[in-house]
Amino acid sequence: MIVLKFGGSSVADAACMRQVASLVRSALPQSPLVVLSAMGKTTNGLFGAAKAAEAGDLAGAMDLQRGLMAAHRKAAAELFDGAVPESLDVALTDLFGELELLLRGVALLRELSPRSMDAIASLGERLSTRIFAAFVGGAWVDARTVLRTDGVFGEAVPQQEAIRPLAADHLKPLLGPGRAVVTQGYIGATEDGLTTTLGRGGSDYSAALFGAALGAAEVQIWTDVEGVLTCDPRIVPEALPIPELSFAEAAELAAFGAKVLHPATIQPAVEARIPVTVRHTQKPEGRFTTISAEVRTGRPITALASRGPVTVLTVSSSRMLAQSGFLARLFEVFGRRGVSVDLVATAEVSVSLTVEADVPLKPLIQDLSAFATVEIHEGRAIIAAVGERLKSTPGLGAQLLSSLGDINVEMISMGANEINLSLVVRQDQSSEALRRLHRVLVGGAA
């Protein structure tokens, strides 16, 4: 069997869904499991409605709800030439009724808990899969009966040991040549049935989790680009498709901002040694990327990625000098505050590190100030150059840095592994930095 995941850009309207249905029909001999995201930017709309309700603007929230309802009913009507099956009509009415109830509750309390946000955000995938399953004539399975997660909301952690038997019970019996099974990406549920989400962009992760649980021959990520490119094409239009990526390269690129893949997508595929391909829904015969354990690209630089905004904290203490326990004490604070650190650079009496821009700094600074002074530099971005021979290509690091010219590099991290060189620059210079680095990449260093 194979898994085909279609992102929001691939199911944005009726015409897109017809194209997806055509691709699914072509895959029928391979016993496809179809994992869908919400239509277009539905999830953004649901987040907007939830935030409006939280602010007490129920009218605004309901306007957004009605807009989403109209778009989904329009897509269904176009797919069925106006004759929407009654069962689907009822399902859509129930789902939008559920959304209205949730929004009214949030507005009444003026409180949007993570649990409420997940319940609201889940509706996008629940709507798109009901419409698509009815249109393609496939079996529909609610992912929440299979994708077990912990009790965290918004960034739920899948319980892979529980998913495998659930997939065997709820998915495997339905899968077979000649028939499609449709389920949601992005959403799961706790053991006691509370709806959770895997975090934005999480449908790729769902696809990999289902693929690993079911022993898929391949996980296909269908999107609006011809595979993983040498850089984000919205920033560097000259970015080129990459035919092959190693799992390690793909994981680094996703972790450092290559939005085309959710950062956790690769892990289940690596464990199950399942190849992942990234393909263009509107150009199925075009170029695509294969990501697998067998791939050894051997390229100095394969691609660039960027992530931001991040905040750089520079923690200094004269007591740090020759103090073996200083770093332990420093990172204990971050661990206790649940703040993840991306890049670290150390000097004699100071340490610079990056954290996500939305991290609450006050409690962190309060703890750190007990034994050090802290400088804060917000509005930065991390740029990562990824390639299997970054460290072993003489002069490449210097070439990359010199290509940046007058763009100031505030931190450099290289060496933690063979394949990543990361730089910190000002966020407002990150796009230009990517364009300059990309000229090195395509200029023969790769």
Ligand SMILES: Nc1ncnc2c1ncn2[C@@H]1O[C@H](COP(=O)(O)OP(=O)(O)O)[C@@H](O)[C@H]1O
């Ligand atoms: N290195 C990269 N290669 C390809 N696409 C990238 C890369 N970095 C960022 N992107 C962006 O990711 C987008 C695809 O991801 P996403 O918008 O989530 O699509 P989908 O709706 O299919 O999930 C592309 O349109 C592209 O703009």
Ligand SMILES: N[C@@H](CC(=O)OP(=O)(O)O)C(=O)O
């Ligand atoms: N719909 C969810 C999950 C997802 O992965 O979407 P997409 O495949 O369009 O990135 C989101 O927008 O985060």
